[in-house]
Amino acid sequence: MKALVLDAEWNPQPQYDLSDHERESQRASNSSKVWQEPTLHLEDRDRPEPGEDEVLVRVRYAGVCGSDVSMAGSDDEGYTHYSAYTRFPTVIGHEFSGEVVETGDNCSLFELGDPVTAEVTDYCGRCHMCRQGFHGHCENFEQLGFTIDGAFAEYVTVPEKILWDVSSLANQFKDEDRMYKAAATIEPSTISYYGLFKRADGILPGDYYVFHGIGPIGLTGMNVSRAAGAGKVIAFEPSDPRREIAHKLGFEHVYNPLETDPAAKVDDVTGGEGADVHVETSGAVNATYSVMEDSLSERANVVHISNAASAPEVDLRKYQAASAQIYGTEGHTGQRVYPRTIRMMAAGQLDNLPIVTSTFSLDNAVEAVEQAAKRVDGKVLIEM
Ligand SMILES: [Zn+2]
Ligand SMILES: [Zn+2]
Missing domain, CATH: 3.90.180.10 (Medium-chain alcohol dehydrogenases, catalytic domain)
Incomplete structure (x- = not known):
């Protein structure tokens, strides 16, 4: 073979x-x-x-x-x-x-x-x-x-x-x-499913999400969060073709972070409430963490999925003030993740x-x- x-x-x-x-x-x-x-x-x-x-x-x-x-x-x-x-x-x-x-x-x-x-x-x-x-x-x-x-x-x-x-x-x-x-x-979809619903704590239907970086993991993750009842899904991605794919999937709030002020945009789209869920899928952590910290909702979940070599400066006081938390997540094994991702796809919610x-x-x-x-x-x- x-x-x-x-x-x-x-x-x-x-x-x-x-x-x-x-x-x-x-x-x-x-x-x-x-x-x-x-x-x-x-x-x-x-x-x-x-x-x-x-x-x-x-x-x-x-x-x-x-x-x-x-x-x-x-x-x-x-x-x-x-x-x-x-x-x-x-x-x-x-x-x-x-x-x-x-x-x-x-x-x-x-x-x-x-x-x-x-x-x-x-x-x-x-x-x-x-x-x-x-x-x-x-x-x-x-x-x-x-x-x-x-x-x-x-x-x-x-x-x-x-x-x-x-x-x-x-x-x-x-x-x-x-x-x-x-x-x-299915496999790339389970990476986000595991991070959002097995690692992070208490993500709810109706939550506002931001995906920082929408390569394959970010794009499948956007689909997973919409299927799970997201209130709004916002994405920041510098690549034109990748933003185009997100638009084709039906996502409205997709922006180039180099051409807009991302934190101000989140503030605008969420009516000043901030995002309940921030998903780091870009690896460009030196740029994204400061954006997240300026647009955390009360009790926000930050889900860290990307495999970034650099270590960003993190402003702990901002997490403390928002009662926010960062969840590290890697992989997808066990814990009912595969069967449920397959069910979402079988139900037509994850295309x-x-x-x-x-x-x-x-x-x-x-x-x-x-x-x-x-x-x-x-x-x-x-x-x-
Ligand atoms: Zn992979
Ligand atoms: Zn073992």
Whole structure:
């Protein structure tokens, strides 16, 4: 089968404190200090065999994530931009849909032909974090498309316990192709769902939201918050094409933060009440936090989703005065997040298809990652 493989050279920086576990497992915790000269190439591989607790999925669509772009990119010294966990060479790709074509001996939850999508983190279920219910922070985790082979390939093996059936989408999307396309956008949607409704505390229907930055995570997040009954959804985004996509999705309050005073705009749109929910999805935290602090409603929730390297100055007094709080959030594992995101999509409340702006064949998967790196698309998909 064909697969898009990311390879790089294991070359830990001398000042990086490499742990014994990293050395033994050849899995970097901070990839940007360890992996040099990342390259992408298409490879012919044997079709993988599912282990006894795994399901073999024939991939239909897979989305290119900002993480894929950042893994393939490098700094002046050739080190990958991506700062979290990876092991290379690995087939990348972790936002996908497909159909079940084979099941391992211990598997019983899926039938051949079932349409599915998957969570990213394979957790052990036995470590200290897992035993407390924090599966997303498992001490022995593997991640599809990061530390183990992912979905930019004709087939992928997935642990049965992180696979979810999406046949409930068939009614809403009628033709199968549209259904599989939509299902490939479930994973990015769950990132916001988890941050807004599992991490933050007490977000209510009717709340006013501001999304700071609307790449794929911000755009799917806007859809999730509208489906959850947002009073108004405001967005700030410097890219013209991305603002255009948000307008096409039916959002009215979408502005270029470089051409307006964002805090004054929030004040204006919310009638002086400020925003109840601020979502940081831009990574440009040195610009966005001061805007948030000047437009917090009473009891505002700030949901920090982006993976920003820089540390903004935070004016604590403003949070104190507004009884506001900042919630850090990462990932989406467990806690009812996947089934509910799928239900919203099946109910017709979460339609991400207009966010998909480019589709490439697997033969052109390298170009797909390059296209996503231009940061003008909603979502770039690869069709297998
Ligand atoms: Zn992703
Ligand atoms: Zn664990």
